[in-house]
Amino acid sequence: MDIQIVKAQRKKAKLRVGIFGPSGSGKTMSALKLANGLTGDWQKVCVIDTENNSAHLYSHLGQYSVLHMRAPYTPESYIEAIHAAEKAGYEAIIIDSITHEWAGEGGILELSDALGKDAKSSYTVWAKLTPRHNKFIETILQSPAHVICCGRSKQDYALNQVEKNGKTVSVPEKIGLKAVTREGFDYEMTVAFDLTIAHYAISTKDRTGLFQDKPEHIISEETGRKLFNWNETGAETPIDVLGEKNKIKHNLARLGFAMPLDRAMAAQYVADVVKVLTELDLSVDKNLPMIVTRLEAYADPEGAQATYGLAVEEREKAAEPAPEPANDNATSANAQGEAETPEPAQAA
Ligand SMILES: Nc1ncnc2c1ncn2[C@@H]1O[C@H](COP(=O)(O)OP(=O)(O)O)[C@@H](O)[C@H]1O
Ligand SMILES: [Mg+2]
Numbered sequence: 001m002d003i004q005i006v007k008a009q010r011k012k013a014k015l016r017v018g019i020f021g022p023s024g025s026g027k028t029m030s031a032l033k034l035a036n037g038l039t040g041d042w043q044k045v046c047v048i049d050t051e052n053n054s055a056h057l058y059s060h061l062g063q064y065s066v067l068h069m070r071a072p073y074t075p076e077s078y079i080e081a082i083h084a085a086e087k088a089g090y091e092a093i094i095i096d097s098i099t100h101e102w103a104g105e106g107g108i109l110e111l112s113d114a115l116g117k118d119a120k121s122s123y124t125v126w127a128k129l130t131p132r133h134n135k136f137i138e139t140i141l142q143s144p145a146h147v148i149c150c151g152r153s154k155q156d157y158a159l160n161q162v163e164k165n166g167k168t169v170s171v172p173e174k175i176g177l178k179a180v181t182r183e184g185f186d187y188e189m190t191v192a193f194d195l196t197i198a199h200y201a202i203s204t205k206d207r208t209g210l211f212q213d214k215p216e217h218i219i220s221e222e223t224g225r226k227l228f229n230w231n232e233t234g235a236e237t238p239i240d241v242l243g244e245k246n247k248i249k250h251n252l253a254r255l256g257f258a259m260p261l262d263r264a265m266a267a268q269y270v271a272d273v274v275k276v277l278t279e280l281d282l283s284v285d286k287n288l289p290m291i292v293t294r295l296e297a298y299a300d301p302e303g304a305q306a307t308y309g310l311a312v313e314e315r316e317k318a319a320e321p322a323p324e325p326a327n328d329n330a331t332s333a334n335a336q337g338e339a340e341t342p343e344p345a346q347a348a
Contacts, residue, residue, distance in 0.1 A: 015227055016140060017148045018186045018205070019219070020179040021195030027150040028096055030195065030219035032058055035092040037224020038146055046090035048081045050100045065090070072106020075136035082139050082147075093143065096150040101136055102181040108133050123303020131279060134294065137188060141290075151185070153177040153194065184293040191227070193219065244288035248274065251295035256305040277304060 017034065019027050028051070035045040042062030048069055049055040055066045065088075069081050078101050085093045101107050108129050115125040140147050156178035159170040177194060179185060186192035192205040201219045203211035208230045217223070248270070252259075257273055259266045271282045278294040280287040298304050 013190075013231070014143060015146045015148075015191070015231055016189045017146070017227070018151065018179075018189040018192035019148065019195065019201075020151045020153045020177070020186070020192065020204075022153055022177065022197060025195035025197050026199035026219070027152075027195060028054055029058055029061075030193075030199070030201065030223075031094045031096060031148045031150050032061055032064060033220050034224040034227070035064070035094055035146070035148055036062060037221035037226075038228050039091045039224075040228075041091075044091040045094065046085040046088065046092070047094040047096055048078070048085060049096055050104065051096055055094075055096060069100075071100075071104065073100035073104040074106050074111070075101055075108065075132045077106075078136050079139045082143060086143060086145055090145055092146040092148065094148045094150065095140070097152055098149045098185070099152040099180045101133070108182070123300050126298075126300060126303065130294075130297075133182060134279060137185075141188060149185075149189070151179045151181050153179045182297055184297050187289065187293045195219075239285055239288055241285050241288060244292055247292045248282070248288070248295060251292065251298075255295065255298055255301045 015038065017031075019031050019034075021027050028047075032045070032047070032055075036042055039045060042064045045062075045064040046067060047055040047064060048067045050069045050073060053066075053068070055064075067081055067085060069077060078095070078098075082093060082095070103109050111132075112125050112129055115128065140149065154177065157172040160173050161168050162171045163169075186205045189205055190207050191203060191211065193201040193211075194204050195201055196216070199218050200216040201211075201223075202216045203214075206212040208227065210226050210230055211217075252270065252273060255277075257269075260269050274280065274282045274291055274295075277298070278291045280291050280294070282288075282291065
């Protein structure tokens with residue numbers, strides 16, 4: 001078994017902050033104040049504005065810069081805008097908002113409609129669009145600047161089945177707000193806040209531990225300064241490698257990928273499937289949370305299997321020698337996708 005024990009390290013990384021809320025909840029103003037607190041200088045702050053010049057509304061606060069983006073809001077145009085702000089040397093980039101990349105004119109959802117949205121073609125459509133969306137995310141994650149992502153959220157509903165006059169009917173139930181972007185976006189963030197209509201911020205994701213279980217607050221420069229201090233001195237939460245690998249196993253089972261019985265082969269198989277589905281290398285620990293996010297984002301299990309299952313099967317047939325029979329450590333995936341699959345921890 002390949003076990004490594006390393007000393008925990010304090011690393012200074014750039015911050016990724018998500019601010020989500022309905023219109024008027026305070027995304028733009030909160031992002032600006034936070035960015036000013038973080039950099040200590042309005043001139044180091046640039047807003048990539050997709051929201052019809054709304055970033056100019058707060059120019060009385062200080063001398064920040066604005067980069068206007070217009071439709072079509074393709075992932076590539078966002079990437080270009082982010083790179084332009086980086087090149088100009090800004091230390092904090094506010095993207096206000098990321099929602100257009102998903103649900104705006106020329107955004108991913110519109111592109112998917114244009115490519116055909118019937119169930120049959122959906123996996124080929126997503127095989128094309130997922131890498132484009134992922135490049136957008138990657139650009140945010142790899143930026144040398146702090147990146148603050150604003151996103152609209154809207155009411156999310158669940159459909160409950162209820163008996164009414166002897167008939168079963170579907171009744172929608174409000175289950176809170178949901179960010180309008182691809183599922184799992186806030187997972188990529190160092191901190192993510194949901195804003196209430198009264199401008200209060202509730203942290204929904206917090207790697208810093210600064211805001212979790214604390215009363216909701218109105219975001220101000222102080223929030224930015226806290227994040228700056230944490231970033232200067234603070235520890236990065238270590239990645240739970242085994243936990244993440246278990247989630248990966250579970251997701252592969254959910255997507256219908258049954259493991260080969262042979263351990264060594266299963267290891268290679270998992271690495272291959274992960275690579276094709278997520279474009280990420282399983283052997284790099286810091287990729288693991290992102291791999292989980294991308295696997296979880298697969299809305300179309302059959303599509304994923306149909307697109308990638310075949311190639312992997314062929315690769316297996318070509319491999320020598322043939323798989324050995326199962327032993328007690330390596331059982332095949334069961335139908336529920338429980339953690340009985342061979343451990344990819346040894347695989348990677
Ligand atoms: N962090 C904040 N502190 C104080 N007031 C705020 C804050 N956020 C929002 N507001 C108030 O709410 C209004 C709308 O905020 P805005 O940032 O434009 O919302 P959004 O971008 O979500 O549509 C602002 O003009 C301001 O009066
Ligand atoms: Mg706004």
